[in-house]
Amino acid sequence: MPRVANPLTKVRKRLEPCCFGLANFKNLPKDKDKPSKPDRHLSFYRKNIPIQREIVPKVDEALDLACERLGLDRESVHGFVLPDPKINAFCRDGIRGNAVVFVNSGLVEHLTMLEMAYVFGHELGHFLTPLALNTVSDGQGGHMPASMEDAVIYRQLEISMDRFGLVVCQDLKVACAAALKLQSGLSGDNIQVDLEAFGKEAIKGFVRDHKEYYSEAFASHPAVYARIRALYLFSQSEDFHALIGKSGGRPHAEVDADVHKDLHATLDYYAEKLMDDALADLNNALAALQVDHEGQCQLAHYAVSPRTPPDEERIRSLAGDIKKIPEKERGAAVSAKLEELIIECVRRCPYRTHQHLEAVLAKLEKTKFHPIAKAIADGFTEQLVKVRSS
Numbered sequence: 001m002p003r004v005a006n007p008l009t010k011v012r013k014r015l016e017p018c019c020f021g022l023a024n025f026k027n028l029p030k031d032k033d034k035p036s037k038p039d040r041h042l043s044f045y046r047k048n049i050p051i052q053r054e055i056v057p058k059v060d061e062a063l064d065l066a067c068e069r070l071g072l073d074r075e076s077v078h079g080f081v082l083p084d085p086k087i088n089a090f091c092r093d094g095i096r097g098n099a100v101v102f103v104n105s106g107l108v109e110h111l112t113m114l115e116m117a118y119v120f121g122h123e124l125g126h127f128l129t130p131l132a133l134n135t136v137s138d139g140q141g142g143h144m145p146a147s148m149e150d151a152v153i154y155r156q157l158e159i160s161m162d163r164f165g166l167v168v169c170q171d172l173k174v175a176c177a178a179a180l181k182l183q184s185g186l187s188g189d190n191i192q193v194d195l196e197a198f199g200k201e202a203i204k205g206f207v208r209d210h211k212e213y214y215s216e217a218f219a220s221h222p223a224v225y226a227r228i229r230a231l232y233l234f235s236q237s238e239d240f241h242a243l244i245g246k247s248g249g250r251p252h253a254e255v256d257a258d259v260h261k262d263l264h265a266t267l268d269y270y271a272e273k274l275m276d277d278a279l280a281d282l283n284n285a286l287a288a289l290q291v292d293h294e295g296q297c298q299l300a301h302y303a304v305s306p307r308t309p310p311d312e313e314r315i316r317s318l319a320g321d322i323k324k325i326p327e328k329e330r331g332a333a334v335s336a337k338l339e340e341l342i343i344e345c346v347r348r349c350p351y352r353t354h355q356h357l358e359a360v361l362a363k364l365e366k367t368k369f370h371p372i373a374k375a376i377a378d379g380f381t382e383q384l385v386k387v388r389s390s
């Protein structure tokens, strides 16, 4: 049978410059466009108002425009309106072949046609970029990034999606108006798009104590401040200009470097500090345990990354704490503490922890402590599997 060209390949090729960081088309899974069962989503036609010109003209116009400017066949995009006052829209994960997008009535009531087209551009971007990201249950029936490390990639993905939105509406002010309306729940004369004024106030929230960012470090979306800045930066880029038929603009690498700086300043820097903390705690605890077993340890064995160097004083004090525990309780107490540290590494930085433990194990190869360190590393893997499969 002759191979049928995948229509999305051409679309992706043109939109490649919108991709930011790790959220790029090269990182998509191999079966990214494998169609799901065609009847899996057709029941939505029975349960929801389908987006069509005769019924919801403004919404249909916005979806048409989004498809046209992204280069998607409108026939393959199935859109529906949900009776929900929250200003929101989403693209169904896992439905391939056709894109399936939902828009809440709240969004339709509050956004203009062009603002809605921006939102559709963002959501259809999720269809074009089905990254296989790790999630865990958020405990409220939804999902959240499986770790702080995963969340960093999630946020990069959202930056890319906003760029698809901007390619669709082709107007920075429209894109930012949509972002501010989504954030505030306001519409019409109640909200004005003064980005400078917004930026001046919003930046006040970014305080300097990284521990304050613990729950935000799992956020799937960047701060609105960073998203708006990223939209502004992309609107200045040569890529965006080329996509809308203009010339000039700032080079891609320069723009992306500035976006990275903003993401760093608004969350990623703090998230990295939180990850460093968890990994350093585990690293120091391992070294202290070796001191407890062998009377000493070589700091060089635990010097794997400059971001988490072994802390001699801390190791000494931890080893002292272990000694103070009555001998018959020591094993259980140490195991409980290690489990606590491992859980934190799984939540914050599982990939870095895995690499770190591999490197430490290699260095400990010839020591008597190696089997114990290996058992702890295995405990980490078990905990990771347990969390990911729950």
Ligand SMILES: [Zn+2]
Binding pocket: 122, 123, 126, 158, 161
């Ligand atoms: Zn999104």
